[in-house]
Amino acid sequence: MWHVTLVVFWPRGAVSMSHTILQRYATRTTTIRIHFKRTILQRGRLIYSSESLSHSLIAHLRRKVCSSALILVSLVFLGPQLAIAEPSLERGTYLVRGPSGCGNCHTPMGPDGFVNEMELAGRLVEDLPVFTAIAPNLTPAGPIAAWSDTELARSIREGIRPDGTVLGPPMPIILYRGLSDDDLMSIVMYLRQLEPVDNDPGTSTYRIELPPAYGPPVGGVASMPQGVNVEYGEYLANAVAHCMECHTTQGEQGPMFDTHLGAGGLEFQGPWGRSVASNITPVGIAQYTDDQLSAMIQQGVRPDGRKMLPPMPYYFFSNMTDDDVDAVILYLRQLPPKGG
Numbered sequence: 001m002w003h004v005t006l007v008v009f010w011p012r013g014a015v016s017m018s019h020t021i022l023q024r025y026a027t028r029t030t031t032i033r034i035h036f037k038r039t040i041l042q043r044g045r046l047i048y049s050s051e052s053l054s055h056s057l058i059a060h061l062r063r064k065v066c067s068s069a070l071i072l073v074s075l076v077f078l079g080p081q082l083a084i085a086e087p088s089l090e091r092g093t094y095l096v097r098g099p100s101g102c103g104n105c106h107t108p109m110g111p112d113g114f115v116n117e118m119e120l121a122g123r124l125v126e127d128l129p130v131f132t133a134i135a136p137n138l139t140p141a142g143p144i145a146a147w148s149d150t151e152l153a154r155s156i157r158e159g160i161r162p163d164g165t166v167l168g169p170p171m172p173i174i175l176y177r178g179l180s181d182d183d184l185m186s187i188v189m190y191l192r193q194l195e196p197v198d199n200d201p202g203t204s205t206y207r208i209e210l211p212p213a214y215g216p217p218v219g220g221v222a223s224m225p226q227g228v229n230v231e232y233g234e235y236l237a238n239a240v241a242h243c244m245e246c247h248t249t250q251g252e253q254g255p256m257f258d259t260h261l262g263a264g265g266l267e268f269q270g271p272w273g274r275s276v277a278s279n280i281t282p283v284g285i286a287q288y289t290d291d292q293l294s295a296m297i298q299q300g301v302r303p304d305g306r307k308m309l310p311p312m313p314y315y316f317f318s319n320m321t322d323d324d325v326d327a328v329i330l331y332l333r334q335l336p337p338k339g340g
């Protein structure tokens with residue numbers, strides 16, 4: 001698999017034309033990704049990946065691109081890499097119903113667990129002295145229907161709504177800031193095609209002060225190549241599945257990622273009583289085999305057969321691929337041991 005990066009400058013208005021020309025070369029094994037920056041001249045980065053992208057095709061592309069009044073600044077040929085995906089509904093479905101488990105907070109619950117006919121239609125998540133958190137209706141019958149895709153994406157990754165207000169906890173914004181552009185847009189694609197469900201769960205009340213923002217504007221996040229390796233495991237455990245949001249010891253300012261990553265201790269109260277997020281650094285998990293760990297993550301069952309307590313999203317993690325679970329385990333095993 002090869003990647004070709006074409007860096008081009010083009011005047012506004014020529015974008016769709018160039019896109020059409022380039023689209024003609026997009027075969028099933030070739031993907032196009034375009035990042036825009038808002039400058040007078042928009043700068044675009046087109047990444048081609050193909051098993052068989054030949055030099056003659058690249059030369060041809062270069063001629064085509066130049067001949068359509070675009071200024072080609074550079075043509076960079078990168079070495080072999082893993083597949084880079086483009087946003088897709090398939091990926092969005094996998095993320096939302098699998099590792100991201102958005103429904104763990106946003107799907108209403110009944111006596112028998114999640115009410116799947118009301119997928120992502122919103123519910124009360126936590127009623128604590130410091131806040132009453134209500135996860136809004138994310139179906140096209142909810143408020144997000146009026147937002148553009150870019151606005152919706154920004155609210156998920158940066159926690160800022162189109163009206164400028166900031167989302168509060170426990171929506172795991174700090175970690176979602178690491179979601180790649182492609183995965184974020186895949187999630188947006190999934191939300192857009194949900195069945196509209198009329199449900200008004202109400203609005204949250206925060207009796208704490210929310211930050212003005214969760215950080216500077218994110219800009220863009222490159223795709224993380226998938227694979228059974230520590231890097232992809234880190235991406236999954238943080239940006240995608242927010243394992244580390246629950247499993248990192250909380251300080252005054254939220255999870256202490258710098259000093260207590262994965263050391264556990266966060267308490268949850270609910271109809272199930274009280275549960276405490278475990279230490280998932282080697283201090284806590286060295287005793288378990290990989291199979292035991294994946295049974296705990298995906299089935300919520302301990303090695304002695306005991307069922308584990310909410311709110312860990314086992315129900316959603318059961319949809320994770322074995323490879324993705326393995327990558328997460330590789331990542332956990334190499335974490336610095338904390339809190340022994």
Ligand code: HEC
Binds near residue numbers: 096100125134168169
């Ligand atoms: C741990 C619980 C939790 C998880 C997991 C979670 N959310 Fe949320 N989400 C919330 C809460 C609570 C709010 C409301 C925050 C507020 O009122 O300020 C919210 C707000 C939102 C909003 C703003 C909607 C509006 O109308 O204001 C969007 C969009 C959203 N979430 C999307 C997602 C997506 C997509 C995922 C999965 C990738 C996700 N959330 C995962 C709890 C969660």
Ligand code: HEC
Binds near residue numbers: 312
């Ligand atoms: C919403 C919070 C939450 C999220 C997200 C979460 N967990 Fe957990 N996790 C918990 C809680 C709470 C427990 C303790 C359950 C119990 O006591 O039965 C737990 C237990 C565990 C355990 C058992 C360890 C032991 O020694 O008891 C493992 C392993 C684990 N989590 C891994 C993960 C991984 C990996 C992810 C992400 C893919 C994840 N968790 C995401 C809350 C969470």
